[in-house]
Amino acid sequence: MERNISLVSLLCFIIFNGCLVFEADAVKSQRSEKLKLIHRHSPELGHNPGTTLGPPKNSEERLKQLVQSDKARLHAIKRRLGVVGKANDWVEFPFRSAADMGIGQYFVSLRMGTPAKTFTLLVDTGSCLTWFKCKYMCVDCSSVEEGQRYFYPNQSRSFKSIPCSSQECKTIDKASTLVTCPHPNAPCYYDYSYLDGLNVGGSYFNETVKFRFSNGQKKGLEMTMGCTDGLNQKNRFKTVDGILALGxxxxxxxxxxxxxxxxxxxxxxxxxxxxKSESSYLVFGAEDQVPNMQFTDLLTEESKMTSLYPIKVTGISVNGTMLDIPSYVWDMTDRGAGGMIVDSGTTVTHLVEQAFEKVIAAFEPSLSMYNKTKGNLDYCFNAPPDGEFDETRVPRVALHFEGGAKLEPAVNGYIFDDSKGVKCLGFTRLAWPQMNIMGNLLMQNHLWEFDLANKKVGFARSKCMLD
Known part of the structure; x- marks a missing residue:
């Protein structure tokens, strides 16, 4: 999700410059907190999040929805050109993957306030502001649209407004924080406008978020977030209550x-x-060591896109043969050209034309028995249904990263059903100069770890089963 650069720094939905202060316990055990991530098409939601439509009627409609939402996110990403962690408790939240609607890729359940209430948030890996639909300082706080849910600050004993006259307000984010300050105790206001048409306005606040550990214990942490009382396109947030930022x-x-x-x-x-009815997990902290975890460096120094996760690709192979892709395609510049970002908020993998053409050329001999046809992606072909489609004919793709890590996605990570009798390759072409984007479908069936303290990202094949 992207904001208009005239209002804010691109793809950095700032939460606050008021630093959190954490006091470590004398002795801390290894525990975990999990947020529930819910698949957008899960029966648990009843209908598509953010829309009034029912679930997609078929695979063609489903893939079309994913591709359309990717377009908005890609437009935002291509417009925008360290944390020292400490060993501590680890917490985990059940969640399920969701199709990208331009704002986030996952649904999580988060408990906040005193007394604590549960809110469902879209997860956005490309943003930095966590915000909630909110009713604060309203004339009639009981007046809400049917199906809409809100956070009511006046009902929480731990809610703390940020005064517009405070130093905290002045150091949040000058590009997005409004200078409006009618009186010293008035809230610190923000206004965000996203390139996909979404606009949110409201005030910053501090509030206690409840973390539940795997051993059943609980802990509250004060976090700085946004109370959004001005939101256009409200129908997009009928089934969710805001955005959880993982940038x-x-x-x-x-x-x-x-x-x-x-x-x-x-x-x-x-x-x-x-x-499925089961959930996977969003985990904060270090879990038990995962076998066969491969790591590559996050290129935070090479990139000005500090809210994203850039990595260095060394090549792409098909059936074990490295493709002849120019090396500059993988060299990230400060102008947003080249390189690759890992973006769980994008569905399909986007490759610049120099890489895309080589990948397609490597696939065509094996798929020549199928006629090319039009579909929602750039390369589609007529093929029998899954029960008759011979996956052994499909070449195996691997992405190679600096340091020797190699991602070998399953076939369903790059061969998609588009409509009855039509399948598509899960890659789309980008004109040069742009950056490459690894989408979540290529990432699926893997556990991904973002080691912010050591500036690394790791992955390992996993069935994502609950313990």
Missing amino acids: LNPLSFAVKAAHEFGGKFSFCLENHWII
Whole structure:
């Protein structure tokens, strides 16, 4: 999700510059907190989040929804050109993957306030402001639209407004914080406008978020977030209550929580195409060592896009043969050209034309028995249904990263059902110069760990089963 650069720094939804202060206990055990991530098409939601439509009627409608939402996110990403963690408790939240609606890719349940209430938030890995639909200082706080849910600050004993006259307000984010200050105790206001048309306005606040450990114990941490009382396109948030920010920025929810719980966070992306009742986990902190975890460095020094997760690709291979892709394609510049970002908020993997053409050329001999046809993606072909489609004919793709790590996605990570009798390759072409984006479908069936303290990202094949 992206904000208009005239209002804020791109893709950095700042939570606050008021630093959190965490006091470590004398002795801390290894525990975990999990947020529930809910698949967008899960029966648990009843209908598509943020819309009034029912679930997609078929695979063509489903893929079309994913591709359309990717377009908005890609437009935002291409417009925008460290945390020292400490060993601590680790916490985990059940969650399920969700199709990107331009704001986030996952749903989580978060308990906040005193007494604590549960809110459902979209997870956005490319932003830094966690905000809630909110009713604060309203004339008639009981007047709400049907189906809308809100956070009511006046009902929480731990809610703390940020005065517009405070130093905290002045150091939050000059680009997005409004200078409006009618009187010293008035709230510190913000206004965000996103490139996909979403606009949110409201005031910053401090509030207690409840973390539940795996051993049943609880802990509350004061976090700085946004109370959004001005929101256009409200129908997009009918089934969710706001956004949980996981961007790579010291002000994001992920960075602050990781700082308290071990300097890292992780999540397991289950098979996107299978709707299950089980959940995977969003984990803050260091869990038990995962076998076969591979790591590569986060290129935070090379990139000015501090809210994203850039990594260095060394090449792409198909059936074990490295493709002849120019090396400059993987070199990230400060102008946003080249390189690759890991973005769980994008569905399909986007490759610049120099890489895209080589990948397609490597696939075509094996798929030549199928006629090319039009679909929602750039390369689609006529093929029999899954029960008759021979996956052994599909070439195996691998992405190679600096340091020797190699991602070998499952076939369903890059061959998608588009409509009856039509399948598509899960790659889209980008004109040069732009950056490459690894989407969540290529990441699925893997556990991903973002080690912010050591500036690394790791992954390991996993079935994402609950313990």
